[in-house]
Amino acid sequence: MAVVFKKTEGLTDKQTHYCPGCTHGIIHRLTAEVLDELGVLGKSIGVAPVGCSVLAYDYFNCDMHEASHGRAPAVATGIKRVQPDKVVFTYQGDGDLCSIGAAEIVHAAARGEKITTIFVNNAIYGMTGGQMAPTTLPGQKATTAPLGRDVDHAGMPIRMSEMLATLDGAVFVERVSVNNPANVRKAKKAIKRAFEVQLEGKGFGIVEVLSTCPTNWGLHPVDSLKWLEENMIPYYQLGNLRNPEEAK
Amino acid sequence: MAKVLMKGNEAVGKAAIEAGCKYFFGYPITPQNEIPEYMAKELPNNDGVFVQAESEVSAINMIYGGAGCGARVMTSSSSPGIALKQEGITYIAGAELPAVIVNMMRGGPGLGGIQPSQADYFMSTRGGGNGDYRTPVYAPATVQEAVDMVMEAFEVADYYRTPVMVVADGMIGQMMEPVEFKAPKKRDLPKKDWATTGTNGERKPNIINSLFLDPQALEDHCFKLDRKYKEIEENEVKYEMYKTEDAELVFVAYGTTSRIVKNTVEALREQGIKAGLIRPITLWPFPHKAFNEIPAAKNLLVVEMSTGQMIDDVKIANEGRLPVDFFGRTGGMIPTPGEIMDKAMEVIGGAK
Numbered sequence: 001m002a003v004v005f006k007k008t009e010g011l012t013d014k015q016t017h018y019c020p021g022c023t024h025g026i027i028h029r030l031t032a033e034v035l036d037e038l039g040v041l042g043k044s045i046g047v048a049p050v051g052c053s054v055l056a057y058d059y060f061n062c063d064m065h066e067a068s069h070g071r072a073p074a075v076a077t078g079i080k081r082v083q084p085d086k087v088v089f090t091y092q093g094d095g096d097l098c099s100i101g102a103a104e105i106v107h108a109a110a111r112g113e114k115i116t117t118i119f120v121n122n123a124i125y126g127m128t129g130g131q132m133a134p135t136t137l138p139g140q141k142a143t144t145a146p147l148g149r150d151v152d153h154a155g156m157p158i159r160m161s162e163m164l165a166t167l168d169g170a171v172f173v174e175r176v177s178v179n180n181p182a183n184v185r186k187a188k189k190a191i192k193r194a195f196e197v198q199l200e201g202k203g204f205g206i207v208e209v210l211s212t213c214p215t216n217w218g219l220h221p222v223d224s225l226k227w228l229e230e231n232m233i234p235y236y237q238l239g240n241l242r243n244p245e246e247a248k
Numbered sequence: 249m250a251k252v253l254m255k256g257n258e259a260v261g262k263a264a265i266e267a268g269c270k271y272f273f274g275y276p277i278t279p280q281n282e283i284p285e286y287m288a289k290e291l292p293n294n295d296g297v298f299v300q301a302e303s304e305v306s307a308i309n310m311i312y313g314g315a316g317c318g319a320r321v322m323t324s325s326s327s328p329g330i331a332l333k334q335e336g337i338t339y340i341a342g343a344e345l346p347a348v349i350v351n352m353m354r355g356g357p358g359l360g361g362i363q364p365s366q367a368d369y370f371m372s373t374r375g376g377g378n379g380d381y382r383t384p385v386y387a388p389a390t391v392q393e394a395v396d397m398v399m400e401a402f403e404v405a406d407y408y409r410t411p412v413m414v415v416a417d418g419m420i421g422q423m424m425e426p427v428e429f430k431a432p433k434k435r436d437l438p439k440k441d442w443a444t445t446g447t448n449g450e451r452k453p454n455i456i457n458s459l460f461l462d463p464q465a466l467e468d469h470c471f472k473l474d475r476k477y478k479e480i481e482e483n484e485v486k487y488e489m490y491k492t493e494d495a496e497l498v499f500v501a502y503g504t505t506s507r508i509v510k511n512t513v514e515a516l517r518e519q520g521i522k523a524g525l526i527r528p529i530t531l532w533p534f535p536h537k538a539f540n541e542i543p544a545a546k547n548l549l550v551v552e553m554s555t556g557q558m559i560d561d562v563k564i565a566n567e568g569r570l571p572v573d574f575f576g577r578t579g580g581m582i583p584t585p586g587e588i589m590d591k592a593m594e595v596i597g598g599a600k
């Protein structure tokens with residue numbers, strides 16, 4: 001019988017620990033499929049963050065390096081500078097990338113570090129139990145913003161992709177979402193392009209993926225997808241912010 | 249190889265390159281700037297890479313990534329910068345990666361000053377980062393020793409898979425002395441088959457990690473590290489005994505301070521006072537056994553460029569047998585032989 005659908009080589013057989021309905025799993029799968037399809041698994045080195053995806057090193061079927069909170073882009077820089085012929089990527093949450101690791105991502109991008117970042121924005125701190133993130137939306141409830149994010153007190157959420165797109169070294173910046181099959185397909189295309197840009201040696205590439213956290217949002221997985229669509233996408237608009245053709 | 253006259257910081261850079269260091273990630277801070285400057289100039293000519301990071305935190309994490317690839321990597325900084333690097337150092341220790349970290353100490357706490365100091369003894373020997381780990385710490389007293397120790401540090405780092413620190417002070421970084429670059433005794437180094445170099449489809453993925461969510465697994469890991477540290481304590485202790493055979497007053501001093509104390513020992517001996525010096529060369533592992541080799545000693549006098557940090561280790565090593573006194577200058581003030589002599593007189597007078 002012909003096999004029409006199978007698990008990608010890019011993932012190990014380990015069962016993931018993600019909550020039911022969490023879209024981290026989809027984003028893992030897309031990233032792994034792309035590495036497999038590009039035929040670069042054997043020369044890939046991934047950097048896992050601190051956050052719900054801290055155990056990503058157990059799931060990706062390639063060499064992996066666990067980093068301290070926020071520092072994945074610096075660790076990836078060390079790896080890429082030592083092995084410029086390898087495919088190096090970071091997988092980071094919004095707390096990891098926009099908060100504690102804001103300097104590391106900005107400067108990796110500014111240096112035009114030839115790495116690819118998969119940035120999972122779920123507008124909250126998942127792993128530590130639902131505290132406010134720099135990406136938490138105005139009025140959105142979090143355990144450290146029990147009445148909802150008050151922008152007078154906490155400021156407005158950071159649109160990281162827009163910020164990074166102002167940097168010359170960031171040659172590929174795109175925001176995608178995985179809330180429906182059409183968007184999942186677009187997300188995969190963007191992730192693939194981001195890795196191709198690295199393979200072409202052009203500079204830094206990042207794909208921001210809007211993701212759900214049913215557990216800490218306190219929503220059913222299906223309602224979470226709807227909440228993402230209705231609340232996150234209007235603030236974090238989807239689309240390409242920068243590509244190498246335009247970055248020239 | 250003939251001797252050349254070199255500034256301490258530059259000699260440290262050259263020593264690293266001679267030892268096979270190809271990657272340096274750093275961030276400027278006085279008084280060690282000539283190290284990254286030298287590396288920026290010389291590494292590209294030696295098939296290597298220098299990157300100026302945006303912070304010390306980032307620099308040490310670049311080192312973490314580079315070390316994970318199995319390369320010989322080094323970073324350097326001075327006190328406040330090393331404080332920031334402690335985050336990465338504990339991860340490097342936890343993940344058992346080899347790396348060399350040079351600290352050209354300046355006065356603290358806080359922003360402190362830029363003059364030579366030895367006030368990072370606790371930070372270097374007691375961890376500084378979180379968790380159950382140790383770092384071998386070398387304390388050179390001359391530019392030549394700084395060169396030798398940087399080279400040795402790479403061997404020790406690779407042999408034990410551990411970060412190694414070379415802790416000098418701004419004076420050694422800034423002074424010029426004649427130096428010779430001799431390769432250290434080569435060790436039988438283990439293969440770096442754990443490195444993240446890409447599986448090439450030929451082996452299972454390698455994972456560089458320090459996370460153990462299962463407490464039993466973490467305890468096992470910490471005890472494994474501890475066995476390694478015991479081995480280092482067994483094999484890597486280094487110290488110098490200077491005129492201690494008959495010494496009644498035994499100084500304990502390391503680094504630059506030990507050179508000043510040696511002059512004081514000579515001056516005291518000219519006056520008929522039997523003085524000597526124990527000089528720890530490794531601060532961790534600390535040379536506890538040196539304190540069993542001073543048969544005539546009546547007093548110990550610790551001299552440091554701090555308000556007294558190594559004195560704790562001296563008291564542990566001495567186990568309450570002899571009175572222990574202390575003389576220190578700090579904040580970038582350098583003790584003079586005269587004032588050390590005055591303190592010595594007070595100590596032996598008091599013991600009579």
Ligand SMILES: Cc1ncc(C[n+]2csc(CCOP(=O)(O)OP(=O)(O)O)c2C)c(N)n1
Pocket residue numbers: 050051052053069092093094095096097120122124125126127128133
């Ligand atoms: C230095 C440091 N500070 C804080 C933490 C605790 N911590 C773990 S995960 C996390 C937030 C992660 O949130 P995010 O990056 O958004 O990822 P998510 O869990 O939502 O996927 C924090 C603060 C840590 N491990 N290390």
Ligand code: SF4
Pocket residue numbers: 017018019021022023024052122126127212213214215216
């Ligand atoms: S806490 Fe949230 S982000 Fe983390 S696995 Fe669960 S649903 Fe996903």
